[in-house]
Amino acid sequence: MAPSANRMVFISMSDVANGAEKVLLMAAKASMAPIIFLKKSDKNGLHIPKEIVHIYASDRSMIKGFLKLIILLFRYRKEYIVMSTHPYLNAYLGILKRIGYLRSYLVVRECSSVFTRYSGFKKFSYKLVYGIGYSAVNLVVCQTELMKQQFLKHIRFIQPDKVIVLNNPIDRETIIKKAEKCLDDGYYNTQFICAAGRLIPEKGFDVLIRAFNCIKKQYPNLKLLLFGDGPQKAFLSKMITDHGLTNRVILKGWTENPIPYFKNASVCVVSSIEEGFPNVLLEMLSVNPRVVSTLCAGGIENIPEIFTAKANDVDQLAIAIKKALCLQQQVSKAKHNDYLLNRIPAVFVDVITKAL
Numbered sequence: 001m002a003p004s005a006n007r008m009v010f011i012s013m014s015d016v017a018n019g020a021e022k023v024l025l026m027a028a029k030a031s032m033a034p035i036i037f038l039k040k041s042d043k044n045g046l047h048i049p050k051e052i053v054h055i056y057a058s059d060r061s062m063i064k065g066f067l068k069l070i071i072l073l074f075r076y077r078k079e080y081i082v083m084s085t086h087p088y089l090n091a092y093l094g095i096l097k098r099i100g101y102l103r104s105y106l107v108v109r110e111c112s113s114v115f116t117r118y119s120g121f122k123k124f125s126y127k128l129v130y131g132i133g134y135s136a137v138n139l140v141v142c143q144t145e146l147m148k149q150q151f152l153k154h155i156r157f158i159q160p161d162k163v164i165v166l167n168n169p170i171d172r173e174t175i176i177k178k179a180e181k182c183l184d185d186g187y188y189n190t191q192f193i194c195a196a197g198r199l200i201p202e203k204g205f206d207v208l209i210r211a212f213n214c215i216k217k218q219y220p221n222l223k224l225l226l227f228g229d230g231p232q233k234a235f236l237s238k239m240i241t242d243h244g245l246t247n248r249v250i251l252k253g254w255t256e257n258p259i260p261y262f263k264n265a266s267v268c269v270v271s272s273i274e275e276g277f278p279n280v281l282l283e284m285l286s287v288n289p290r291v292v293s294t295l296c297a298g299g300i301e302n303i304p305e306i307f308t309a310k311a312n313d314v315d316q317l318a319i320a321i322k323k324a325l326c327l328q329q330q331v332s333k334a335k336h337n338d339y340l341l342n343r344i345p346a347v348f349v350d351v352i353t354k355a356l
Helices: 019-031 062-072 087-098 120-136 145-154 172-179 207-214 235-241 258-266 279-287 312-328 333-341 345-355
Strands: 007-012 035-039 055-058 081-084 105-109 137-143 162-166 192-196 224-227 249-253 265-272 291-296 306-310
Touching: 007 019, 007 087, 007 235, 007 291, 019 035, 019 081, 019 279, 019 345, 035 062, 035 087, 081 345, 087 105, 087 120, 087 172, 137 345, 145 162, 172 258, 172 279, 192 258, 207 224, 207 235, 207 306, 207 312, 235 249, 249 291, 258 279, 265 279, 265 312, 279 291, 279 333, 291 312, 306 312
Parallel strands: 007 035, 007 081, 035 055, 081 105, 105 137, 137 162, 192 224, 192 265, 224 249, 265 291, 291 306
Antiparallel strands: none
């Protein structure tokens, strides 16, 4: 049977509201397909519409989730398209396919360039799982051409024709609706820069804080709002205090809907060191014409009318933010709209089914 969008199932490690999980949910909504989560997150979970069938393999344990997945997959073993997006999960499904339990098409999406992002034992562990499970996959989806090149350089046993480049989708209609919500704490009359993401080193928030520190005197009324939670919270809090920015840089924590802040920000900033492709950048472009991004992923240099800076460079990021703040003419929203046009979730699903 030829693959079709109405016979898809998506598998995710958890329902935490990170970029990879959001991509799978958008694809599930576009195809009205079920989505299986190995583990339910304790907090900061995705908002899943009631009409989307979603199943949790476990409430607490990821290990139990992996084990129970075998049972949950039984009804999807044949004549389906099974898609996942985390290397360990991808490899696990690949093993199930290698031993003949899973006979459906297996599509795996690369969520980041793990071979350039990690080193040491973690890099070795990824190489190991790729070697064990990836030989059985039918299709590998990379977010950018650069990611594809990096993947093929390190994974030589997969034929290049099994690897495609597919832009991350963006549900602009939902984003624009979310942008109309009110700011919840009176920032309408405040000039602020906005950034969002997990508080981890790869997001470069320490670089952003240092860049903000460089321009604070020139813009005495400007604040920096950081949305997200993660292991670097204490480190970033101390950095804010050490730079005397307690009332200027605000760690807002995780917020279910930061989009109204993106819309009302003087400038939106992506400060990442390295990404597969930052989905938050697409959300920012959907509602705000003034966006700054580091060159943290392939393809960012081709986005029209945004301000870019070298990744992990405080001075360049400070300069890019100043240019965005000082811009007098209106940035063309039409060019941003054209860039985002072909990233709708339905196109994402259609490309996958046709590639198989």
